[in-house]
Amino acid sequence: MTLRVSRRNFVAGSAALLSLSALGTSAMAQETRLRLLWWGSQPRADRTNKVSELYKTKNAGTAITGEFLGWADYWPRLATQVAGRNAPDIIQMDYRYIVEYARRGALAPLESYMPSKLQLEDFDPAQIEGGKVDGHLYGVSLGANSAATVLNTVAFKEAGIDMPTQKTTWEEFGKIGAEMTKAGKRKGYFGFADGSGVEPALENYLRQRGKALYTADSKIAFGPEEATEWFDMWAKFREARACVTPDIQALYKDTIDTSPLTVGKAACDYAHSNQFVGYQAMVKDKLALTNYMRITPDSKGGHYRKPSMFFSVSAQSKVMDQAVDYVNFFVKNPDAAVILDVERGIPESKAMRDVVAAKLDETGKVPLAYVAGLGDLAGPLPPPPPTGAGEGTLILRNIAEQVAFGQLSPSDGGKQLVDEITRILARG
Amino acid sequence: MSNAMRTPAGAISVERYQGAVAEGRLKRLWNANAPGYLFLLPWLVGFFGLTLGPALISLYLSFTDFDMLQSPRWVGMANYVRIATADPKFSAAMHVTLTYVVFSVPFKLTFALLVAMALNRGLRGLPIYRAIFYLPSLLGGSVAIAVLWRQLFASDGLVNAALSHFGIEGPSWISHPNYSIYTLVALSVWQFGSPMIIFLAGLRQIPQDMYEAASLDGASKFRQFYKITLPLLTPVIFFNAVVQTIDAFKAFTPAFIISGGTGGPINSTLFYTLYLYQEAFGNFRMGYASALAWILVLIIAVFTAFSFLTSRYWVHYDD
Numbered sequence: 001m002t003l004r005v006s007r008r009n010f011v012a013g014s015a016a017l018l019s020l021s022a023l024g025t026s027a028m029a030q031e032t033r034l035r036l037l038w039w040g041s042q043p044r045a046d047r048t049n050k051v052s053e054l055y056k057t058k059n060a061g062t063a064i065t066g067e068f069l070g071w072a073d074y075w076p077r078l079a080t081q082v083a084g085r086n087a088p089d090i091i092q093m094d095y096r097y098i099v100e101y102a103r104r105g106a107l108a109p110l111e112s113y114m115p116s117k118l119q120l121e122d123f124d125p126a127q128i129e130g131g132k133v134d135g136h137l138y139g140v141s142l143g144a145n146s147a148a149t150v151l152n153t154v155a156f157k158e159a160g161i162d163m164p165t166q167k168t169t170w171e172e173f174g175k176i177g178a179e180m181t182k183a184g185k186r187k188g189y190f191g192f193a194d195g196s197g198v199e200p201a202l203e204n205y206l207r208q209r210g211k212a213l214y215t216a217d218s219k220i221a222f223g224p225e226e227a228t229e230w231f232d233m234w235a236k237f238r239e240a241r242a243c244v245t246p247d248i249q250a251l252y253k254d255t256i257d258t259s260p261l262t263v264g265k266a267a268c269d270y271a272h273s274n275q276f277v278g279y280q281a282m283v284k285d286k287l288a289l290t291n292y293m294r295i296t297p298d299s300k301g302g303h304y305r306k307p308s309m310f311f312s313v314s315a316q317s318k319v320m321d322q323a324v325d326y327v328n329f330f331v332k333n334p335d336a337a338v339i340l341d342v343e344r345g346i347p348e349s350k351a352m353r354d355v356v357a358a359k360l361d362e363t364g365k366v367p368l369a370y371v372a373g374l375g376d377l378a379g380p381l382p383p384p385p386p387t388g389a390g391e392g393t394l395i396l397r398n399i400a401e402q403v404a405f406g407q408l409s410p411s412d413g414g415k416q417l418v419d420e421i422t423r424i425l426a427r428g
Numbered sequence: 429m430s431n432a433m434r435t436p437a438g439a440i441s442v443e444r445y446q447g448a449v450a451e452g453r454l455k456r457l458w459n460a461n462a463p464g465y466l467f468l469l470p471w472l473v474g475f476f477g478l479t480l481g482p483a484l485i486s487l488y489l490s491f492t493d494f495d496m497l498q499s500p501r502w503v504g505m506a507n508y509v510r511i512a513t514a515d516p517k518f519s520a521a522m523h524v525t526l527t528y529v530v531f532s533v534p535f536k537l538t539f540a541l542l543v544a545m546a547l548n549r550g551l552r553g554l555p556i557y558r559a560i561f562y563l564p565s566l567l568g569g570s571v572a573i574a575v576l577w578r579q580l581f582a583s584d585g586l587v588n589a590a591l592s593h594f595g596i597e598g599p600s601w602i603s604h605p606n607y608s609i610y611t612l613v614a615l616s617v618w619q620f621g622s623p624m625i626i627f628l629a630g631l632r633q634i635p636q637d638m639y640e641a642a643s644l645d646g647a648s649k650f651r652q653f654y655k656i657t658l659p660l661l662t663p664v665i666f667f668n669a670v671v672q673t674i675d676a677f678k679a680f681t682p683a684f685i686i687s688g689g690t691g692g693p694i695n696s697t698l699f700y701t702l703y704l705y706q707e708a709f710g711n712f713r714m715g716y717a718s719a720l721a722w723i724l725v726l727i728i729a730v731f732t733a734f735s736f737l738t739s740r741y742w743v744h745y746d747d
Binding site: 072075076079080082083100101104105106188246247248249250251253254255258388390391394397398401402405407 | 496694
């Protein structure tokens with residue numbers, strides 16, 4: 001058997017193929033193609049796609065393809081695409097990674113587009129600042145939120161225990177938790193989740209003491225004493241059975257569906273306020289938000305309004321103007337704002353905030369009221385975490401687990417935490 | 429060249445080939461071989477584009493500092509030096525992986541052999557049993573099964589529910605550092621299907637008359653197993669052991685799903701490949717991860733070579 005393709009046939013076939021592909025390109029030729037990439041769940045994707053549709057109706061000739069992944073899969077995908085010179089035009093960026101991507105030249109600086117194409121006049125200046133690295137604007141914040149304690153109001157009512165308030169101290173919280181566990185209204189139910197490995201919780205604790213996780217020049221901003229005290233406090237909570245046992249806590253995988261609160265193991269957990277909508281969707285009982293506990297009744301709060309996520313434009317984008325225009329539409333168009341709601345946090349634009357606030361349902365109002373009501377509990381935004389901060393999060397969790405399972409003493413844990421984070425930051 | 433030209437089609441004789449060259453009619457030869465190349469093309473593209481190419485690039489990257497966003501920077505042996513001298517997580521990952529290999533491979537093979545022998549007795553509906561026992565192997569690598577495993581071995585999972593009938597209060601097997609690796613070993617043993625099928629084929633190869641002769645001589649079942657089955661099965665055991673060991677070194681999915689990618693609690697499920705993945709995609713250290721990958725290649729090569737060298741002392745082929 002032989003396969004013979006004569007030259008004539010070959011030419012004819014190729015021509016046919018070429019003309020076919022030409023058909024495809026000519027149809028697309030007038031269109032600007034925008035590619036979007038973000039992390040999140042299906043509801044977020046639905047909202048985002050709706051905004052893209054809306055944008056398309058107002059900008060004929062623009063094609064938008066959007067793609068989304070879960071948080072854990074998102075970063076590998078983005079890194080690979082950027083490395084392969086195939087980055088999406090618009091990238092959802094997190095506060096944690098913006099420095100890494102900006103310093104490595106993957107993101108386009110946007111300040112030159114202001115105010116002609118990018119109209120952020122009614123943004124809170126501090127939040128615009130949050131999207132800056134080395135003086136350039138690399139990300140437009142899509143919403144604000146703050147770290148928070150999520151409470152199961154029904155569990156508290158059942159047990160006849162008062163919920164923690166804005167004034168509750170960690171010490172009192174420990175007592176509340178122990179009572180809740182002791183009340184035993186639900187099987188295997190504890191007062192609260194073990195927060196010793198939760199980075200925002202530690203950060204809040206440090207900020208109350210006038211320290212921080214990292215300094216602006218990428219160094220560790222706390223010492224072994226603070227870390228030891230932190231682990232010590234949690235060791236006492238564990239002893240008093242105020243919080244869940246370490247093997248229950250170890251099942252938590254940084255997702256809402258694995259949280260001890262969601263799976264019915266604890267009445268309180270720690271989250272970000274924009275996640276409240278997600279928590280309430282998964283828990284039947286009515287939930288509430290409050291701040292993190294205070295170290296002393298008069299200690300200053302350690303909270304801050306955090307830009308929850310950004311839209312950044314890829315430095316590789318060939319349609320940068322259009323991309324910036326889309327981002328501006330996303331944060332400044334009233335119809336888009338209504339579609340987006342507070343799912344990505346509370347809109348940064350005051351005008352959009354007003355638009356959204358008028359249409360919020362009961363669940364959506366909770367995070368809005370929470371962030372608005374932080375008052376003096378909210379301090380300045382810390383500098384974006386340095387390169388290696390992502391690893392720091394894992395280290396905290398790892399050492400907190402070692403302390404919880406009794407493999408390390410709180411003081412050894414404190415020392416080791418500071419040592420390891422220092423080492424990682426030095427390596428960069 | 430001549431070999432490469434001839435092999436794919438495999439249909440042309442040497443004489444004809446030489447004749448063709450002599451007559452300068454390579455073109456005709458090409459026509460004759462074209463289908464061969466065409467059929468080979470997907471494999472060739474796959475092998476060079478997806479296996480050999482990336483492997484060589486990763487070898488190069490292993491001598492660089494590469495964060496995937498900027499171009500790689502040559503650092504010589506620095507990555508390897510760090511692995512050898514200054515990486516506690518490397519030793520943690522190595523420890524976890526070796527534990528996994530040492531426990532999962534022998535248990536899995538023993539279990540597979542036992543089931544194969546049970547199935548070898550000529551049951552009615554044998555194909556159905558084979559399919560059922562093989563099923564976990566097909567599903568086993570999947571995310572769904574790892575998720576199911578989480579449900580089974582959680583503190584309020586099915587396993588502990590069963591234990592509680594006997595008055596035992598079990599821990600959360602998958603989230604306690606002392607036990608979590610063994611739940612993964614159990615998961616791997618449960619996926620005994622593919623070595624089982626191979627054992628079954630091996631058992632079928634053993635001539636029945638040997639057993640008949642042995643039982644006429646009054647050999648007990650155990651003695652028959654020990655003196656006939658096992659020695660004659662050694663080539664199959666050897667094959668299974670090598671394949672399963674390599675597989676065990678490369679295990680990734682279950683640990684990734686069950687620990688949510690963290691390798692926790694406390695690095696107790698930090699498989700080597702999981703650590704490699706974390707370094708590459710979590711911490712943007714592609715160069716370092718490439719070095720880790722090549723160390724793994726080396727380790728697997730050493731293990732495999734060791735198996736082959738020792739095999740002549742215990743593997744019996746028909747003489």
